[in-house]
Amino acid sequence: MSEPPLPPIGMLAELTHRCPLQCPYCSNPLELLKANRELDTQSWLDLFSQAADLGVLQVHLSGGEPTLRRDLEQLIAGLSARGVYTNLITAGVGIADGRIEAFAEAGLDHLQLSFQGARPATTERIGNHRGSHEKKLETSRRARAAGLPLTINAPIHRHNIEEVPEFIDLALSLGAERLEIANVQYAGWALTNRDQLMPERAAVDRQAEIVEAARERLTGVMNIDFVTPDYFAIYPKPCMGGWARDAFMVTPDGTVLPCHAAQTIPSLSFERFGPRSLAAIWTDSPAFNAFRGTDWMQEPCRNCERREIDWGGCRCQAMAIAGDAAATDPACEKSPIHARMAMLIDEAQRAATVPSKDEPFVYRRIGVVTEPA
Numbered sequence: 001m002s003e004p005p006l007p008p009i010g011m012l013a014e015l016t017h018r019c020p021l022q023c024p025y026c027s028n029p030l031e032l033l034k035a036n037r038e039l040d041t042q043s044w045l046d047l048f049s050q051a052a053d054l055g056v057l058q059v060h061l062s063g064g065e066p067t068l069r070r071d072l073e074q075l076i077a078g079l080s081a082r083g084v085y086t087n088l089i090t091a092g093v094g095i096a097d098g099r100i101e102a103f104a105e106a107g108l109d110h111l112q113l114s115f116q117g118a119r120p121a122t123t124e125r126i127g128n129h130r131g132s133h134e135k136k137l138e139t140s141r142r143a144r145a146a147g148l149p150l151t152i153n154a155p156i157h158r159h160n161i162e163e164v165p166e167f168i169d170l171a172l173s174l175g176a177e178r179l180e181i182a183n184v185q186y187a188g189w190a191l192t193n194r195d196q197l198m199p200e201r202a203a204v205d206r207q208a209e210i211v212e213a214a215r216e217r218l219t220g221v222m223n224i225d226f227v228t229p230d231y232f233a234i235y236p237k238p239c240m241g242g243w244a245r246d247a248f249m250v251t252p253d254g255t256v257l258p259c260h261a262a263q264t265i266p267s268l269s270f271e272r273f274g275p276r277s278l279a280a281i282w283t284d285s286p287a288f289n290a291f292r293g294t295d296w297m298q299e300p301c302r303n304c305e306r307r308e309i310d311w312g313g314c315r316c317q318a319m320a321i322a323g324d325a326a327a328t329d330p331a332c333e334k335s336p337i338h339a340r341m342a343m344l345i346d347e348a349q350r351a352a353t354v355p356s357k358d359e360p361f362v363y364r365r366i367g368v369v370t371e372p373a
């Protein structure tokens, strides 16, 4: 790299991998970390302080389920004291009385609550947790009563895509300012469950029309963000806004990554906060510099007019489907293997016609894939 990178703006802090739910599309890695691997309170506070020094303006507190950290109020207060915007991303299940109010008191700016379905039975089946829908409704009521702005997050796949109109009604009824309808991205657990989760093309087209009409109808009432599924796209998304460009994430044990799935690229090794400062990792780490900017690109990205719009798409998807992390994202129609995406959609439709068993998914659980020694 000839010039030093610009400072990051956003940080996703995965405080824990523990979670009461077991979503089969979870973006956490297959090798989930146990509680004894998590950074302690002071290490997170040091990391947040260094992030603020580096220029980070907003931190998304995520997991797993971040409210399982008993020190969450303290972590929010630490960020708030540095003037950093905080967004809590929660499944909204099992949050003790008084805590949401305490988060608001500590300076929390925003709460993002996921619903696995718009109907109780869907929420319970996808998250594999009885009673979860009612608990989420209660969490949303408490968040609004505490004065917190609310986003409802709806991860979409074959088993709930027909509930999109109900998700819109649900978010409206809960007083949400924003609804994020995010089609599942097929990495990690979602890649493992791809055949069971991939929707049909016709359903995706219907969903896009419904969302577009709702966006027009609800202008000024509620914003609807819509994340299209890569497998049905013409061009890829700028994953994380470009590799190591303006955001990064940190795993529960302090490993600093350019994106969720970066550890699926076997040629890269990632550093932990503690032995090295955050600034050193952001600026000098070989893994962060591997796909920064455009110098690493092969054709057709290298001379493409969109190379500084989508930054070549997702490196992890290129790894998973093309077997080369430096390849053009196969979601792009200019990729020589773009047709493979359509084949994978067809294969998923055929595989999914197999009659469902008691557990149609590989649910996300610690120990399904064992941790390395």
Ligand code: SF4
Binding pocket: 019, 020, 021, 022, 023, 025, 026, 027, 028, 063, 064, 065, 091, 114, 127, 364
């Ligand atoms: S996606 Fe589901 S299982 Fe994964 S952290 Fe969120 S709520 Fe938990």
Ligand code: SF4
Binding pocket: 235, 236, 300, 301, 302, 304, 305, 306, 307, 308, 310, 311, 312, 313, 328, 329, 332, 333, 334, 335
């Ligand atoms: S060729 Fe590369 S830069 Fe161009 S649109 Fe496709 S992924 Fe983006």
